[in-house]
Amino acid sequence: MDPDRPLRIILSIWMFKAGTGGLQSHAEQLGRALVQRGHEVTVVARAYSFVPEFRDYLFANEAIGDISLDGIRVRTLQLGKKWRPVQWLLSKFLARQTLAPLGVRLYEMQAKRAGQQAYKDADIIHHIGQATALIGFAAERAARCRRIPFLVQPTCHPFQAGDAPLDHRLFRRADRLLVYSHFEADHFRSLDYRVPIDVVGSGIEDRADGNAERFRQEKGISGHIILYIGRKDPDKGYPLVIQAFHRLRLRMPDVNLVCIGPPGAESMRTEIGLLDLGFVSEQTKHDALAACTCLCVPSVGESFGLVYMEAGRYTKPVIARRLPVLEELFENGRAGLLIGTQNTKENAVDLTAEELAARLYQLLNSPEECTRLGENCRRVSEKFVWPEVVKRFEAAYQSALGNGVNGISSVNAAGPVVPRPC
DSSP: OOTTSOOEEEEEOSBOOTTSOHHHHHHHHHHHHHHHTTOEEEEEESBSSSOOOTTHHHHOOOOSSOEEETTEEEEEOOOOGGGHHHHHHHHHHHTSGGGHHHHHHHHHHHHHHHHHHHTOSOSEEEEESOSTTOHHHHHHHHHHHHTOOEEEEOOOOTTSTTOSHHHHHHHTTOSEEEESOHHHHHHHHHTTOOSOEEEOOOOBOOOOOOOHHHHHHHHTOOSOEEEEESOSSGGGTHHHHHHHHHHHHHHOTTOEEEEESOOOSSOOOOBTTEEEEESOOHHHHHHHHHHOSEEEOOOSOOSSOHHHHHHHHTTOOEEEEOOHHHHHHTTTTTSSEEESEEEGGGTEEEOOHHHHHHHHHHHHTOHHHHHHHHHHHHHHHGGGBHHHHHHHHHHHHHHHTTOOOOOSEESSOOOSOOOOOO
16 A cells, blocks of 8 residues: 555544543544544544443444534444344343353444444554443454454553453454553563554643633632542542542642542532532633643553643643553653552552642642643653654554554564455
């Protein structure tokens, strides 16, 4: 294939509803960056107007037909109602590890025809995310039948989310893996993956147009602002931030905590000094980033951490758990305040509310440290603006197609994809 010809790329993701988290945001921004480079991009998902819950990703369909969301063509994988009894059965199989392979096979049977329709007219299929919603298996089968490369961007938190047997059943079918970090690549190599693995990272919009004064006036906030952006779930560190804020406010009565993101397992709260905004527009998010003193998102696990780099565009200091992937991203703590006690065998970091509150207190009382960390975070973020990152994805696509394009950090080199039978 001519390496200079624009590609027809399908981005496969289980759900593509705006404002629902880093995975969807990554797919949207990658799609837009590829379109700007002249490629033809279609997103295939199970949902774009709602967030599937429980087994909705098996039973609930969107309206038939392609739509355009902010200039990106979106198509849904439609699962026929005649398969409802099978869908109910396979949902039971997937709940049991020993029966999961049979559940996958049943899904492939019911999704084969729909997958052929959804994943048509492509040079390459790039699946983003884990295996839970199963759409990746439909994407892989369609790629096999069409004899085109099937790439997977796993979004794996080693020893945590995205690292289950069902996930690896999907990942091992890929012709090539695209990963966020060398830490993630090393994890797959330790599991004896033999396909090429390209470290592509992730991208952020090159913008710092947030209006700090507008945000403070609209929300009636003065004083320090600690900003949390993410789901209101324990795995994102939300309850830990709330507990630390309560302790910190005893020592700094004028400090404020602003929380942005969809509701989760933890209920949204209303109390003095705490502003819980739920979903907000992109502009409001950027206004908050401009207004905050620091960003605090102590996630239990991360694949990359887009929001940290977004804060870096505003020269804001970041505080997070000392996860190996964040040590790689933040240059072992030079560009971010990484705290907690590591358990490297489980890719976990123990962090208490007392320690988080103490480190926040130190940071907020040290303008020099805030400036130093913010400037270093800004420098690191330069490597992850989309005009730079999209080139790494393009190089991975061309390598998968056998065009031998360089420009990516590849753990293992490989030639063209060998066609496989459908």
